[in-house]
Amino acid sequence: xxxxxxxxxxxxxxxxxxxxxxxxxxxxxxxxxxxxxxxxxxxxxxxxxxxxxxxxxxxxxxxxxxxxxxxxxxxxxxxxxxxxxxxxxxxxxxxxxxxxxxxxxxxxxxxxxxxxxxxxxxxxxxxxxxxxxxxxxxxxxxxxxxxxxxxxxxxxxxxxxxxxxxxxxxxxxxxxxxxxxxxxxxxxxxxxxxxxxxxxxxxxxxxxxxxxxxxxxxxxxxxxxxxxxxxxxxxxxxxxxxxxxxxxxxxxxxxxxxxxxxxxxxxxxxxxxxxxxxxxxxxxxxxxxxxxxxxxxxxxxxxxxxxxxxxxxxxxxxxxxxxxxxx
Numbered sequence: 001x002x003x004x005x006x007x008x009x010x011x012x013x014x015x016x017x018x019x020x021x022x023x024x025x026x027x028x029x030x031x032x033x034x035x036x037x038x039x040x041x042x043x044x045x046x047x048x049x050x051x052x053x054x055x056x057x058x059x060x061x062x063x064x065x066x067x068x069x070x071x072x073x074x075x076x077x078x079x080x081x082x083x084x085x086x087x088x089x090x091x092x093x094x095x096x097x098x099x100x101x102x103x104x105x106x107x108x109x110x111x112x113x114x115x116x117x118x119x120x121x122x123x124x125x126x127x128x129x130x131x132x133x134x135x136x137x138x139x140x141x142x143x144x145x146x147x148x149x150x151x152x153x154x155x156x157x158x159x160x161x162x163x164x165x166x167x168x169x170x171x172x173x174x175x176x177x178x179x180x181x182x183x184x185x186x187x188x189x190x191x192x193x194x195x196x197x198x199x200x201x202x203x204x205x206x207x208x209x210x211x212x213x214x215x216x217x218x219x220x221x222x223x224x225x226x227x228x229x230x231x232x233x234x235x236x237x238x239x240x241x242x243x244x245x246x247x248x249x250x251x252x253x254x255x256x257x258x259x260x261x262x263x264x265x266x267x268x269x270x271x272x273x274x275x276x277x278x279x280x281x282x283x284x285x286x287x288x289x290x291x292x293x294x295x296x297x298x299x300x301x302x303x304x305x306x307x308x309x310x311x312x313x314x315x316x317x318x319x320x321x322x323x324x325x326x327x
């Protein structure tokens with residue numbers, strides 16, 4: 001960046017499209033062991049859930065969220081899309097995870113080495129690529145709280161977002177935008193991808209850019225990533241980013257209050273949707289940490305529509321597998 005505004009701190013959350021909300025919860029809570037930290041609705045379409053999975057308290061950088069539309073058709077990966085999300089696991093945990101995936105009947109590829117990291121690739125119930133990555137720094141995260149009651153022992157639990165993969169037909173102008181507008185740094189190249197880092201770098205700050213000449217446009221539907229959100233420390237930094245984007249001629253949304261954080265939205269030149277979100281106030285602003293995700297929570301401006309919203313939302317239960325047997 002060519003000014004003194006605070007840079008992006010790393011990944012804040014990744015939001016994707018699902019179909020069946022129960023299958024989605026069964027997989028991300030019951031299999032991957034993430035905690036459902038907020039059971040809410042899509043604020044732009046309140047008849048649809050917005051489900052937030054994260055660490056024990058929903059620290060920024062640990063969130064993977066979904067809009068489940070039961071009638072959604074299957075999406076298609078292509079240029080101008082974020083096509084995979086990588087989750088960080090401790091360096092010695094991939095053996096545990098391959099056994100766990102096999103025990104739950106989840107098809108997955110064998111461990112591969114990529115950019116100095118070990119990667120296991122699988123698909124969620126809607127076909128979205130999910131990667132479990134073990135690398136030198138994937139087990140140590142400053143913002144991570146273990147979920148003591150989860151189905152995965154804390155020593156093997158997912159630590160949060162590691163990286164996202166963006167597919168384009170050509171490297172430029174996305175590379176220029178990442179570096180010159182968003183202040184990312186190009187830190188590596190290999191295995192058909194360019195790697196960029198934000199903030200202090202390391203796990204939770206990374207974007208991999210893959211160029212595939214002639215790649216057709218993707219379609220965002222079930223099994224596809226809707227957008228990637230980046231972290232801004234506070235309201236002042238967030239407004240600074242809004243001003244910076246506008247000053248660079250980037251079409252950007254107004255600053256939107258999402259209650260648990262504040263957001264702005266824009267597209268990078270290749271077409272992928274990005275968000276910048278504040279770190280706070282966080283998910284415990286309206287729920288106790290012990291009961292996160294146990295009930296439907298609405299932002300204050302939707303409370304007057306609660307009866308109407310609850311009437312159209314499908315039933316959703318916390319997977320039994322989420323409660324690990326003592327010992």
